[in-house]
Every structure is written in C-alpha cells, then in structure tokens.
Amino acid sequence: MQVLRFRSRHYPLACGFHITTIRHRHNRRHTAVIFQCAGAFSDIPHWNRKTIALNHRHDMSTTQAAAGDASQMETPHPNGSFTQSNADENHEQYWKQNLVICLLGSFTTLIAMSLLLPFLPLYVEQLGVISHAAIVQWSGIAYGATFLAAAFVAPLWGRLGDRYGRKLMLIRASLGMAVAMSLIGMVTCVWQLVALRLFVGIAGGYSSGSMILVATQTPKDKTGWALGALSAGIMAGIMAGNLAGPLLGGALPPLIGIRATFWLAGGVIFLTFLATTFLIREERKPPKPTREEKTQSIWAAIPDKGPVVAMLVTGILLLFANMSIEPILTIYVMQLMDDQTKVTLVSGVVMAAAALGSILSSSRLGQLADRIGHTRVIIGALAVSALLLVPQAFVTDAWQLIGLRFLMGLALGGLLPCITSVIRHNVPDRVAGGILGYSVSAQYVGQVAGPVAGGFVGGHFGMRAVFLGTCLMMAAGAIYNWAVLRNSKTR
Structure with a gap:
C-alpha cells in the first residue's frame, strides 16, 4: 500500500502503471474508479490536502483490462459536467483553428462587402x-436594406444554430452572401438591387455568426481573449474596408466594370465559404432538445435574466453612442479647422483613430476580463468613455479630437467581446445562440437609431450637446451594470 499526500488541484505522479483502485482515508470502501496515469492527476474534483490510498496490488491482466476501459471512461470536471477525454483533446486542438478561420473569414467578408460603397x-x-434626388434615395434604401433585414432575422439564425449547429449557420451565411453578391452583378432594375440587398441581410451575418460560434466553442476561461481577438479582426476588417474597400471599389470598375466587381466580391466570399466548410470543426454540437425544452420559451431557460437583459441594453447603448457621433464628426472637424481642403482627410483620421484603439485593446481587455470578471471591465470601460466624452465637446483643435478618439477606442475595444462573454456565461448552451442573436439585433437597433438621434440633437442643440448627451448615456450604463452586478446571483 502506498500513501500519498497532495496539496493542490494538480497531482503530479511519476508512474508507469494504471491506478485501478482509489480510496479516501475517511472511507474504507474502495471506489471503483479507474484513471489512466499519464504523469498527473488534473481532474480529481475538490480533493485538497487529502490522503489518497493507492492500492496497486493487482495483476497485469487486470491492469491492462482496466486501461482499456479507462480510455472510454468519462472523467469528472470541477463544474460537475462529464465529457469524453478524447473529445476534450480534440476540442482543445480545434478551437484556436476555428478562431483563426472565423477571424480571416470575417475580415475578408467585410472588405468584399465594402467594395460597393463608392x-x-x-x-x-x-x-x-x-x-439626382432619386439616385440618392435609392442608394440609401439599397444600402440600409441589409441592416434592416439582419436586425429581424439574427435571433432566428441564432435559434437554428442552437438546434442544428453554429458551423452550419456560417456555411449558410457565406454561401448566401457569395450568391447574392454575384447576382447583384446581373440585375437589370433598381428593385432587383434592393431585393438582393435585403437577401444579403437575411442570408448573411458571417461576422455575428462567428462571434456566436467562437463564444460557444471556446473554453469559458478563454472566451474573453478569443472574442477580443475576433473583435479586433472584425474592427480591422471594418477599418480596412473603409480605407482599402473604397480604393479598390473606385479602381476596379474602370478596369473590369461594375458588374465584374460584384462577381469578384462574390468570389472572395466564396473562398470564405470553402474555408468554413472544410476547416472549421464544431466539436460540441448542441444537444437535441427534449420535448419539454421544445415547448419552453427561450427566456424561460435562463436562470438569472438580470445580467442578460443588462447586456442587451448595453449593446444598444454602445452602438447608439458610437453611431450618434460618427455622422456629425465631419461637420465637427470642419468647425475646428481653418484649412477646409483637408477636412475629409482629417475626418477619416479621426474615425480611424477610434477603430485603431479598439483593435489594439480588444484582446488585452478580453484577457483582463477573463481574470477579474467581464462585467467589471464593462463598468470600467463605460465609465472611462463617459469621462473622455466631456473634453471632446470642448476641443479647440483637430489633433486633440484625434487623441481623445484614440483613447476612447482603447476604452471601448473590449466592450462587445465582454457583452458576448457575459451572455455566454449566464445562459444554457442549448439557447446560447438564440440569446446572442437577440444581442446582435439589439446592436443593430442602436446602429440605426444612433445616427437619427445624433443628427436631431446636433441640428437643434449644437455639436457639443451630442457629446455631452452621449456622456450621460455612458455614465448611466455604467451605473446600471454596477447595480446589476451587485444584485445578480452570478458574478
């Protein structure tokens, strides 16, 4: 009989045999649990400073038979769940690969979709x-149709992802966008253009679908970092799309024609479809719902609704605040500059500064959130952004605005990943996609309502009122999330 005393959750053991019997010193009865000894115990739950008696007086045939059973045995985890050891190894192997494919797919898709803007x-x-008036009107309708449709169907795709798999939703989105972009190059009237732009919104959503897949496939203690990295890629795609997309979109039509440019964009998105189909591995597919779960509403499945509702409100608030300022920035820069010929250039730098700050900070803030809590990072980010909005209302030179927008981008870079992580940690796996779909819809609501409100306030009360009003909204959001954190059962 060999007696070992362990002091931590990881139990180093250098041995070449399989442990076939374990008993606790306070329990004389042998426990029929078999572990494969590979150099360490890492999954024995809640045994701290306990004495474990290891009885290895078994013949070799018993040990070999036990080893065969152990390779197929479910191992307990600290959270009480049971998973196959082989599945865990595959899951650990593939979640980073999934993250890379989702990041590259979101990046290229956003650039391809930006080609049509110029x-x-x-x-x-x-x-x-x-x-001229009709051209402007129809262009606005065609452009906005995609976002309007996406806001309505995002929860539907999320629920279907819960039932049939999140990878399937990415395949559907990439293939749908590739087909739609190619067909846009074949339309013969403006109604067909609007209809296909609506179809892009209905069938698309690759970036938001990537967030859902990464959130549900990544280990929970790594979700903040992974979603931060993906968010940085999405922001980089948006920034590159805003810069390179219009440049390519302006250069390609004279060379290959407008219609061929749409076909090229469709081909780029089709490459994303191929990469998604053959390289993404969804190791933990959603379990089939029981008959009772099918009849249960999606909200009834959430044990603590407070944090989830807070994240939906925060998502609306974040996009509302950002989009209420973006449309008036050019006019605000115009008021700050004497040389009006550089207004467009400086306005682009101001917008890019915030995006660059978000790219640099999103993964770092995600790592910080994994350590100290996602809601705490959200509260801090909202509070810091509220403070930074005050001096933005009183700047006297464009370079001051550029610096403050960069700092605000640093503060807000981790917000969307943290919102997704909080939802992921507070809802069951079988409804995670549906709730994250509602989160995407909430963000679209803020994206649509923000410019309208910002334009109204700026036109009637002045540009400074937009910054100060947004400051109050950010401060209110920080206070609201702090109250939810105090009252919530899940921190």
Missing part, C-alpha cells in the same frame, strides 16, 4: 434611375 450611386444610375 460606386453604388453609379450603379443605381446605370440601372435607369435618372434624377
């Missing part, structure tokens, strides 16, 4: 719209 009015005119 020449969309020209394409509308080419389709037979004559008057």
Whole structure:
C-alpha cells in the first residue's frame, strides 16, 4: 500500500502503471474508479490536502483490462459536467483553428462587402434611375436594406444554430452572401438591387455568426481573449474596408466594370465559404432538445435574466453612442479647422483613430476580463468613455479630437467581446445562440437609431450637446451594470 499526500488541484505522479483502485482515508470502501496515469492527476474534483490510498496490488491482466476501459471512461470536471477525454483533446486542438478561420473569414467578408460603397450611386444610375434626388434615395434604401433585414432575422439564425449547429449557420451565411453578391452583378432594375440587398441581410451575418460560434466553442476561461481577438479582426476588417474597400471599389470598375466587381466580391466570399466548410470543426454540437425544452420559451431557460437583459441594453447603448457621433464628426472637424481642403482627410483620421484603439485593446481587455470578471471591465470601460466624452465637446483643435478618439477606442475595444462573454456565461448552451442573436439585433437597433438621434440633437442643440448627451448615456450604463452586478446571483 502506498500513501500519498497532495496539496493542490494538480497531482503530479511519476508512474508507469494504471491506478485501478482509489480510496479516501475517511472511507474504507474502495471506489471503483479507474484513471489512466499519464504523469498527473488534473481532474480529481475538490480533493485538497487529502490522503489518497493507492492500492496497486493487482495483476497485469487486470491492469491492462482496466486501461482499456479507462480510455472510454468519462472523467469528472470541477463544474460537475462529464465529457469524453478524447473529445476534450480534440476540442482543445480545434478551437484556436476555428478562431483563426472565423477571424480571416470575417475580415475578408467585410472588405468584399465594402467594395460597393463608392460606386453604388453609379450603379443605381446605370440601372435607369435618372434624377439626382432619386439616385440618392435609392442608394440609401439599397444600402440600409441589409441592416434592416439582419436586425429581424439574427435571433432566428441564432435559434437554428442552437438546434442544428453554429458551423452550419456560417456555411449558410457565406454561401448566401457569395450568391447574392454575384447576382447583384446581373440585375437589370433598381428593385432587383434592393431585393438582393435585403437577401444579403437575411442570408448573411458571417461576422455575428462567428462571434456566436467562437463564444460557444471556446473554453469559458478563454472566451474573453478569443472574442477580443475576433473583435479586433472584425474592427480591422471594418477599418480596412473603409480605407482599402473604397480604393479598390473606385479602381476596379474602370478596369473590369461594375458588374465584374460584384462577381469578384462574390468570389472572395466564396473562398470564405470553402474555408468554413472544410476547416472549421464544431466539436460540441448542441444537444437535441427534449420535448419539454421544445415547448419552453427561450427566456424561460435562463436562470438569472438580470445580467442578460443588462447586456442587451448595453449593446444598444454602445452602438447608439458610437453611431450618434460618427455622422456629425465631419461637420465637427470642419468647425475646428481653418484649412477646409483637408477636412475629409482629417475626418477619416479621426474615425480611424477610434477603430485603431479598439483593435489594439480588444484582446488585452478580453484577457483582463477573463481574470477579474467581464462585467467589471464593462463598468470600467463605460465609465472611462463617459469621462473622455466631456473634453471632446470642448476641443479647440483637430489633433486633440484625434487623441481623445484614440483613447476612447482603447476604452471601448473590449466592450462587445465582454457583452458576448457575459451572455455566454449566464445562459444554457442549448439557447446560447438564440440569446446572442437577440444581442446582435439589439446592436443593430442602436446602429440605426444612433445616427437619427445624433443628427436631431446636433441640428437643434449644437455639436457639443451630442457629446455631452452621449456622456450621460455612458455614465448611466455604467451605473446600471454596477447595480446589476451587485444584485445578480452570478458574478
């Protein structure tokens, strides 16, 4: 009989045999649990400073038979769940690969979708719209149709992902966008253009679907970092799309034509479809719901709804605050500069500064959130951004605004990943996609309502009122999340 005393959760043991019997010193009865000894115990739950008696007086045949059984045995985890050891190894192997494919897919998809922005009015005119006012109107309708449709269908795709798999939703989104972009290059009237732009919103959503897949496939103690890295990739795609997309979109039509440019964008998205289909591995597919779960509403499955509702509100608040300022920045920069010929350039730098700050901070803030708590990072980010909005209302030079927008980007870079992580930690796996779909819809609501409110306030009360009003909203969001954190059962 060999007696060992352990002091931590990890139990180093250098041995070449399989342990076939374990008993606790306070329990004389042998426990019929078999472990494969591979150099360490890492999954024995809640045994701290306990004495374990290891009886290895078994013949070799018994040990070999036990080893065969152990390779298929479920091992207990500290959270009480049971998973196959082989599945855990595969899951650990593939979640990083999934993250890379989702990041690259989101990046390329966003750039491809940005190609149409510079020449969309020209394409509308080419389709037979004559008057200047009508061209502007139809261009706005065609552009906004995608976001309107996406806001309505995001919860549906989330629930279908819960039932049939999140990888399937990414395949559907990438293939749908590739087909739609290619068909846009074949339309003959403006109504067909609007209809296909609606179809892009209905069938698309690759970036938001990537967030859901990464959130559900990544180990929970790594979700903050993984979602932060993915968010940085998405922000980089948006920034590159805003810069390189219009450049390519302006250069390609004279060379290959407007229609061929859409076909090229469809081909790029089709490459994302192929990478998603053959390289993403969804190791933990959602379990099939029971008959009772099928009839249960998605909200009834959430044990503590407070944090989830807070994240939906915070998502609306974040996009509302950002988009209420973006449309007026060019006019605000115009008021700060004497040389009006550089207004467009400086306005682009101001917008890019915030995006660059978010790219640099998102993964770091995600790592910090994994250590100290995602809600605490959200509270801090909202509070810091509220403080930074006050001096933005009183700047006297454009370079001051650039610096403050960069700092604000640093503060807000981890917000969206933290919102997703809080939802992920507070809902069961079988409804995670549906709730995250509602979160995406909430963000679209803020994205649509923000410019309208910002334009109204800026037009009636001045530009400074927009910054100060947004400051109050951010401060209110920080206080609200602090109250939810205090009252919530899950911290």
